[in-house]
Amino acid sequence: MKTSRFAWVLLAAGLGIFLTLTPARALDQGQVPAIYKNIFVQNGIPLVKKGEKILHPLPSSLRPKYTITMLQGSPKGTAKGFDFLFADREFGLNLNQGTLFYSLWQPAEGRFPLPKYRFDTPIKNGFARLDMDDLKGKFDFIGWEKQKKGMIYYRVADGRGRILYEGRFAFSGNGPFKVDVSVAEGPFVVKVTDSSAVIALKLNRKAPVKIILDKRGFDSPNPAFAHKIPIDMLEPGRSYTYTVAAGGHIETYSLATAPAQGSQKPFTFCFGSDSRNSINSGERNMNGVNAYVLRRAMVLASFKNAAFLQFTGDTMTGYKANIHDQKVQMTAFKRAILPWASRMPVFVGMGNHESLVWAWDDGSEYGLSCDRFPFADQSAEAIFASEFVMPENGPISEDGAWYDPNPHTDGDFPTYKGNVFYYIWGNTAMVVLNTHYLMGPSLPKDKTVGGNLWGYLLDNQIAWLAKTLADLEKNPKIDHIFITQHTPVFPNGGHGRGARSMWFGGSNKFKPVFNSVKPDAKQKIPGCLERRDQYLKILMSAQKLRGVLCGDEHNYSRLLVKEGIPLYDPAKYQPKDPLKITKSFWHITIGTVGAPYYAKVDAPWNLDYPANTDYLKAFSPRKALAFFHVNGKNINLEVVDSLTLELIDQVEFTPVGQ
Ligand SMILES: [Fe+2]
Incomplete structure (x- = not known):
């Protein structure tokens, strides 16, 4: 790896002074992922050849606005x-x-x-x-x-x-x-299971940290900024007081472990997503985060004694071309969920706004962009993993898939570590997917560089999902399975058109673009709706599946996916052997923890709503937060407005659709 650094000198317009732009690290050609095309490195900077034009990175790719x-x-x-x-x-x-x-x-x-x-x-x-x-x-x-x-x-x-x-x-x-020495960020109680937890925090300077829990001491002795302290040998379904000692200061909080696997003891969990900023006014935009609504949601979750919050994507406005800017915004999200997240675990998934890119100036507002590289430490997935401490029991990456350009070496794709995973709470399993893995924001419009599509699950993630669902289905301790992913399978507002959900506007013509796939092998990649159908088929193999929990659309919708639901727009795509839904489940969208609202948009499954409620049962643009009250074999859904505390919707979630 080239370690020499170089300086860009740019005349600051109007000021008449010189600013030095120093990229975080000079690259060499060997660090450009082989799945991308038309990228070449000159003087440590990646450039793009688009037709006759050479595109240079947008200045934001090289220099942060904030650190x-x-x-x-x-x-x-x-x-x-x-x-x-x-x-x-x-x-x-x-x-x-x-x-x-x-x-x-x-x-x-x-x-x-x-x-x-x-x-x-x-x-x-x-x-x-x-x-x-x-x-x-x-x-x-x-x-x-x-x-x-x-x-x-x-x-x-x-x-x-x-x-x-x-x-x-x-x-x-x-x-x-x-x-x-101070705890600058945290403590966060994360990775909670029925016998363990992790306390994650960052200090203002390098120092050791000690956690005291139940008269036991857990040392993190190495002087460091960031600490992740594992706590083990805990009893299921129990509350523990814990104390963080850093420097001469202590702080005391409490955590509660998950009930024993298979427990029929009632508990409540909550779900929401999309807390990115709305208007540029006060706490509705705290550096890319709608801290006003997010904090209201945390208060409500805590007031209703939720055991945990599942938050699936769009934590902040993000989409940054600079790691520092992205981290500053993720820090704003983490600041907003404190201090509640010192006691209640918040499981976070990735959305499109967690995208972190190289962006090249092609004359458009955001530029031509792709998932940032080197993947190992600069991809959206790597930075997400560095900021959010999540379970790591998912697939490794797309390395080893048939389209891997170097089948015998790793590192050709970003990691799934901490962004695809599952966890179990009592008798309930939550499977967290990443519908924005390796997303190239310029696709499908501009294929110059390549990458993956918004809402397209690649082979290794699909295979992992099939295996994980099969294992959970066989597990006698599990009564209920939820899947959560950022983008909806069935959009009802905001993402019904275009390739911005798993519906792709009804088209099957979009595919991921990898340089390693030669033109004659392109037909081996399933079209986007074929891939959606493969995914839905896997879901239907899980009889315990109760719901798919999504965000992305900044409204609340409750859709009953059941036999007869229209899955295609015949004007755009109708397979010879259309998929039929054989197992009912709920499709819940709640992207309402702060992002600007969307109205309902027509899709085949919601036509004539609210006169017709065959499939779409509820829709609201309010600031909703969902509470799932799990009581043994039964689940009740309660959806509450986090600003007014009014009840928006309530339904017996199980048996599904009865
Ligand atoms: Fe989104």
Whole structure:
């Protein structure tokens, strides 16, 4: 691998100054995935040959707009308080203007420590000063003056008032002040099973961490920023208090393990997705996240004692061409689900907005783009895995499939690690799929580079799904199976047209584009609706399947998939041997945790709704969150408006369609 770095010099228009653009890492030709075509590397930068034209990366591919280093402001203790510098020298970034909001708070204040920002100070030329005199006397509700330690929570907004970041740090002293080792992000309780869990967190600087649970200590002794601490030998269906000790500070939360596999004990889980930003106003856009609605959803989930939240994609606006920008937005999502996610596991799947790309300037708004590479550490899938700690029991990758350009070596495809998986809660299994694996956002319109389609499940994921469903079907401890994926199989609003769901607007003509598939082998790739039918056939083999839970469309819809449901638009595609649905299941879409709403759009299964409710039973653009009340063999669905707490829909989920 080439390690030399180089600098791009660009005349900053209008300013008359030079900015240095330094790509994160110079590439060589050997790092361009063999599945892509027309990409060549020059001076460490990937370029695209499109016809006679050479396309260069959009500047955003090479230089971030924001980094975590810049936005967290590197607070430093002074005699009077703290100085912040909102800058990142590596990329020449500086937050010229803005506002720093801040407050004291303490993790022990209630089950869900939420800061109430009380003061603000301007950010000028990247610099801000926090005066601890502001937080004395009648504002010192945590007793820091006496204890000589405490915690500052803060919010960073830019010069136009847009919220960019929320952070916190622990401090000691009462003048001079010192920033201590602090939990900057987390703790998150993740990968919870009936006997184990993982506590994941990030610190403000490299240090060891210790978890104390039930008088047992779990050390993460190596000084590091990020820690994932496995907790084992837990009893099923039990609550545990746990304490995080980092530096001289401790925080205490609790977690609950899953019931024993096969348990008939009632529990509730909730489902939602799509919390990307809506309008550019206040918390509805906290750096790509609709933190206003997402936090309401977390409050509601916790108030209703949900055991876990399944959140399947579009955590943030994303689609970035830069790893730092993507991580900043994912951090905003993680900040918004805290502190509830310190107690309740949130299982996250990938959507189209988790896409992370190389984008080349072809004159269009977003450019020509493909999943970013090298896949091992820069793909959408790799960055998702680095930010979200999820189970890793899915397929490995598409390596080894017949279209693998190098069948005997790995690394020709991104990982499925942490983005395709399943987990079991009592008598219920949740299978999480990735309908956006290796997605090339420019497809199917522009095949210059290639990649996978939105909503197309490739062979290895399909094979894994078939095997996993067969195993769960045979498992006597499992009564109910759910599948969750970001894009709907049956769109009802927003994604009914075009290749932006598993319906592909009714067309079968779209296929993934891989350079390794020669023209005479193209017919071996099933068309997009043929692949959907293969997938549906696998679903129908699972008698325990109760529902497919989707997002992507920013509305709530409940569709009964049953015998007779129209599966084709004969004007576009009608196979000789059409698939027939032989097993009923619910298809639930809830992409309503913040993203802008969609109205209903006609599709073969929803014509004349609401006069005709043969298949589509409910539709709403409200900010819905679904609660599945599992009680042994029975499940009840309750859908609640997370803003008004009104009931939107309620139905006996089992037996399906009765
Ligand atoms: Fe989406």
